[in-house]
Amino acid sequence: DQQVKQNSPSLSVQEGRISILNCDYTNSMFDYFLWYKKYPAEGPTFLISISSIKDKNEDGRFTVFLNKSAKHLSLHIVPSQPGDSAVYFCAASDVGSGAGSYQLTFGKGTKLSVIP
C-alpha cells in the first residue's frame, strides 16, 4: 500500500519554463514533507521541505505548495535549467512518537528532463 505517490514517472520541460512535480499522500498523520533531488550514481540531496502548518515554502527558484485537504503537494521550479535534470523524490514524515517518527516514506520518484 503506497502512502506517498508520484504518479508521473517522467516529465520533460523546456529550459526557462516552469516545472511542476506532483505528489499525493494517503496517511493523514503525515505532518512534514520533503523533496529530494538525485543525480545518477549519487545519493539524494535535500532540496526543500514544508511543515503541515504551512501551505507554501519558497527557496530561490524552488517553491513547495501543500494542500492538506487534498493530501497533495507540488514542487515548482521556475525557471527550469538543464542542471535541474534529475530524479525528484517526495518524502513524508508522520507526527507519531516512537519508531514512526524516525522514518521518511518516499515516493517512487519523477525523472525531470529540462531541454535546452
Place this chain on the structure above:
Amino acid sequence: DVKVTQSSRYLVKRTGEKVFLECVQDMDHENMFWYRQDPGLGLRLIYFSYDVKMKEKGDIPEGYSVSREKKERFSLILESASTNQTSMYLCASKRGGVNEQFFGPGTRLTVL
C-alpha cells in the same frame, strides 16, 4: 557540512557470499538508515537505528541484517547474497528530532 561516506561505490559479489556494506557519518547523528533504490520502486527502507546497538526493521528487512557498534558507523550485512539483491544501496543519517536525512553517495552492488 554533514558527510556520510560509504565504503564502496561499486561492488561485485557472487551468489552465496557474505557481503558487508559500511556507512560512516561525521556529524554525531543519532539516527542512521539503510535503503535500497530500484528503478520504478523508489527508495525502500531496509533497516534503521536510532541509537548505538539499537535497530529496527524497515519495510524490506528480509535477507539483511545490520550492526551498529559505534554511533558513527552503521553496517548492512547480506548473509548470503542473492541475485535479487542487486541494487543501489543508500545510507542516510539524521539528528534526533529533525526530519531531514543526509545521504551517502550509494553503493552499486551487483550479485552474479
